[in-house]
Amino acid sequence: MDVEELTIGKTLSGYKEGRFKVQDIVQAYLDRIKEYGLNDRETSLNAFTVVSGNAMKRAAELDEHYERTKELAGPLHGIPIVVKDQIETADMITSFGSQEATKYLPSRDAHLVTKLREAGAVILGKSTMPDWAASWFSTSSLSGTTKNPYDLSRESGGSSSGTGAAVAANLALVGIDGDTGGSIRLPSSFCNLVGVRVTPGLISRDGMSALVTPQDTPGPMTRTVEDAARLLDVLVGFDVKDDYSSINVIAASRPGKPSDSPTPFADALHNASLSGKTIGVLRAAFGTHAGMQALLSSTLSHFSDAGATLTD
Numbered sequence: 483m484d485v486e487e488l489t490i491g492k493t494l495s496g497y498k499e500g501r502f503k504v505q506d507i508v509q510a511y512l513d514r515i516k517e518y519g520l521n522d523r524e525t526s527l528n529a530f531t532v533v534s535g536n537a538m539k540r541a542a543e544l545d546e547h548y549e550r551t552k553e554l555a556g557p558l559h560g561i562p563i564v565v566k567d568q569i570e571t572a573d574m575i576t577s578f579g580s581q582e583a584t585k586y587l588p589s590r591d592a593h594l595v596t597k598l599r600e601a602g603a604v605i606l607g608k609s610t611m612p613d614w615a616a617s618w619f620s621t622s623s624l625s626g627t628t629k630n631p632y633d634l635s636r637e638s639g640g641s642s643s644g645t646g647a648a649v650a651a652n653l654a655l656v657g658i659d660g661d662t663g664g665s666i667r668l669p670s671s672f673c674n675l676v677g678v679r680v681t682p683g684l685i686s687r688d689g690m691s692a693l694v695t696p697q698d699t700p701g702p703m704t705r706t707v708e709d710a711a712r713l714l715d716v717l718v719g720f721d722v723k724d725d726y727s728s729i730n731v732i733a734a735s736r737p738g739k740p741s742d743s744p745t746p747f748a749d750a751l752h753n754a755s756l757s758g759k760t761i762g763v764l765r766a767a768f769g770t771h772a773g774m775q776a777l778l779s780s781t782l783s784h785f786s787d788a789g790a791t792l793t794d
Contacts, residue, residue: 483509490708493561503560504560505541508537508562511653519648519651525634527638528610529610530609530648531577531579533607534607556600563598563604564657565607569595570595571592578615580623593724610628611644612640614693615665615693617640618640618664620669638650639673642660642665646670646672650675657703678702679699680699680700680714681729683727684718685718685719686727688723702714702717759790760793761790763782763794
């Protein structure tokens, strides 16, 4: 089965229309992981530290649920997801990218993993990362170097290196990662993905290894903006185990913002516009590479044409 460039929306529609089942989709991704995602041959991407042994069982449960109720189990019903090895999972070893933690099996899931499962997601495995997420590169003592699927002679960036490679190469439909100083944004840039670093606390950091607490935040890595928005709709919210997540309560209760009717991120994309928006442009950080300069100039022109005001 061809799963290349699937989106969350297309996958959910396929389930509802009976064109395929969760087991079909999950098996197809597992087959791709076996073919391209491990570290067993020269052409492998080395994107996974561990592959779930429960993914097909979870897929079968979701298929049974839909067959019985004719309703999806949640907004991420049967969506195959890869989770960074920085985030704890009770059913898979969480090694934080280090050979020093290869026997650590958490006693419970991280809060965000619980929310993913409750929304119907299928977690395919854990993605590679440099030790303790403390590097912008994709090499760790545990897994070696993760390769870039667009050019195997190059790396995929860090610290969310495995997810960058996995989502770009269609080894998972979407991914969840962590960012302190660029760890979502850098591999997203290297691997042509949409990566969203949210305000710390918007998504609970419970069950996620800390690097710089005021800066740490999980976030989505996807191939489309809509898929990132759909993940945010599931993950954003207050969690008593993360004090920083109180910003969700504060934001919901601010004047003019009814706390019982927040606008879903996915809905906010409808009729979205740059008209009237001001975008700051830090040209000093663009570097000197001619190709990058041309790409950035073209992108800024698109922003301007769409109605944005650019401010150097």
